Amino acid sequence: MFGGKDHIRVVNNHLYISGADTVEIAERFGTPVYVTSEDRLRENIRRYHRAFPDADKYFAVKANGNISIIRILAHEGAGADVFSAGELYLARLAGVPREKILFNGNSKRDEELRMAVTSGVRVSVDSEEELETLSRIASEEGKSVEVLFRVNPDISVDTHPKIATGLKSSKFGIPAKSVKSIYEKAMQMDGVEPVGLHCHIGSQILDVSPFSEAAARMMDLAGEIAGIGGDVKLLDLGGGLGIQYDPAASPAPSPQDLANAVLPVIERRSEELGVRMRLILEPGRSIVADTTILLTRVNVVKRAHVTFVGVDAGFNVLARPMLYDAYHHIVVANRAGAEISDKYTVVGPICESGDVLARDRALPVVERGDILAFLDAGAYGFSMSSQYNGQPRPAEVLVHDGDMELIRKAEDINALLACQVIPPRLV
Ligand code: LLP
Numbered sequence: 001m002f003g004g005k006d007h008i009r010v011v012n013n014h015l016y017i018s019g020a021d022t023v024e025i026a027e028r029f030g031t032p033v034y035v036t037s038e039d040r041l042r043e044n045i046r047r048y049h050r051a052f053p054d055a056d057k058y059f060a061v062k063a064n065g066n067i068s069i070i071r072i073l074a075h076e077g078a079g080a081d082v083f084s085a086g087e088l089y090l091a092r093l094a095g096v097p098r099e100k101i102l103f104n105g106n107s108k109r110d111e112e113l114r115m116a117v118t119s120g121v122r123v124s125v126d127s128e129e130e131l132e133t134l135s136r137i138a139s140e141e142g143k144s145v146e147v148l149f150r151v152n153p154d155i156s157v158d159t160h161p162k163i164a165t166g167l168k169s170s171k172f173g174i175p176a177k178s179v180k181s182i183y184e185k186a187m188q189m190d191g192v193e194p195v196g197l198h199c200h201i202g203s204q205i206l207d208v209s210p211f212s213e214a215a216a217r218m219m220d221l222a223g224e225i226a227g228i229g230g231d232v233k234l235l236d237l238g239g240g241l242g243i244q245y246d247p248a249a250s251p252a253p254s255p256q257d258l259a260n261a262v263l264p265v266i267e268r269r270s271e272e273l274g275v276r277m278r279l280i281l282e283p284g285r286s287i288v289a290d291t292t293i294l295l296t297r298v299n300v301v302k303r304a305h306v307t308f309v310g311v312d313a314g315f316n317v318l319a320r321p322m323l324y325d326a327y328h329h330i331v332v333a334n335r336a337g338a339e340i341s342d343k344y345t346v347v348g349p350i351c352e353s354g355d356v357l358a359r360d361r362a363l364p365v366v367e368r369g370d371i372l373a374f375l376d377a378g379a380y381g382f383s384m385s386s387q388y389n390g391q392p393r394p395a396e397v398l399v400h401d402g403d404m405e406l407i408r409k410a411e412d413i414n415a416l417l418a419c420q421v422i423p424p425r426l427v
Pocket of ligand 1: 063202
């Protein structure tokens with residue numbers, strides 16, 4: 001009914017997630033609230049394991065930084081792609097082993113590089129200057145750090161321009177033509193040991209062919225580096241596999257489709273070059289997006305030139321519609337089996353006219369007090385939320401076999417003051 005999501009069902013006109021009634025969840029934990037299916041989460045990572053039995057999967061922590069979620073993934077054997085000291089801290093706390101963590105980033109602070117060095121994780125180096133800084137910091141610490149090089153492969157993908165990352169004009173990575181000389185330089189430097197290549201071409205990609213193109217380019221580079229005596233032990237192809245947000249759209253490619261697109265390219269080129277390397281993937285969205293729904297309550301239905309439904313979550317809670325014109329499917333959770341009745345424009349409580357979560361959406365009758373469920377909110381949902389307009393961030397709940405557990409308390413009003421300081425002269 002909802003595009004192959006077995007964990008989401010309609011029972012007695014209510015929306016259920018993994019056996020739990022979402023209307024009851026909203027009553028018990030309040031709204032807005034993010035609700036995650038543990039079973040789906042485990043299934044999603046297992047799908048990657050089945051498709052890529054010999055590759056490491058580093059969950060992209062930016063997609064969802066909840067420690068319980070990262071911990072479940074760590075128990076399932078996943079590593080972590082971290083993009084800041086904060087994400088590294090979360091991943092370590094969640095129990096991800098250091099040897100399965102890659103520290104990414106295009107603009108890392110010295111303290112972040114130092115934390116990477118002292119934590120013993122690998123670093124994806126984004127520029128020659130960063131390589132020099134890292135080498136200095138690692139030498140100061142008396143350590144050696146394994147590095148991959150983030151390659152900008154100049155590959156165009158059909159996604160929202162704000163989330164295409166492999167283009168020449170993108171801020172990420174080292175131009176492919178400069179990688180060989182930087183690798184060679186690193187081979188001579190103290191404190192750094194070059195062990196691999198990394199790329200990430202973009203996010204929400206629904207056609208697997210750019211991934212095989214990227215794999216081919218990366219293998220060419222690996223060949224060049226082997227030619228200068230470099231050892232490329234690790235090849236990290238990043239994340240980016242898209243999901244089906246709209247149940248009426250075509251299904252998204254699966255991890256198996258991705259495997260079918262990239263593995264033969266890698267195998268063929270590895271044989272030709274006589275090299276053997278370990279593949280790393282960094283999926284974020286395709287692991288967590290469909291595990292989670294956002295429940296929000298209707299504060300008002302206003303019949304103006306269009307019919308507005310005002311809910312208690314705005315772009316402070318779910319930024320994707322505002323930022324990328326993203327589609328999130330909506331279900332009226334307490335009337336989930338009802339027929340479509342009208343078109344509604346669903347808006348949040350934020351003081352900006354751009355605070356629109358869905359425009360002209362066909363829904364059953366919507367009334368004040370109803371609960372709306374936004375599907376596929378597990379990736380870049382809570383992790384991109386803010387306190388704008390004095391709005392404390394919402395709770396997160398984990399559902400397992402019908403049981404509901406709080407995995408993040410809702411912030412209260414004190415959270416708005418948490419780090420504020422009143423200088424004595426203003427008291
Ligand atoms: N690896 C690197 C280096 C990345 O930059 C990203 C995402 C990933 C992995 C994970 O990509 P995924 O599998 O999730 O596509 N906020 C945007 C998406 C930004 C993606 C940033 N990088 C959104 O809500 O669509």
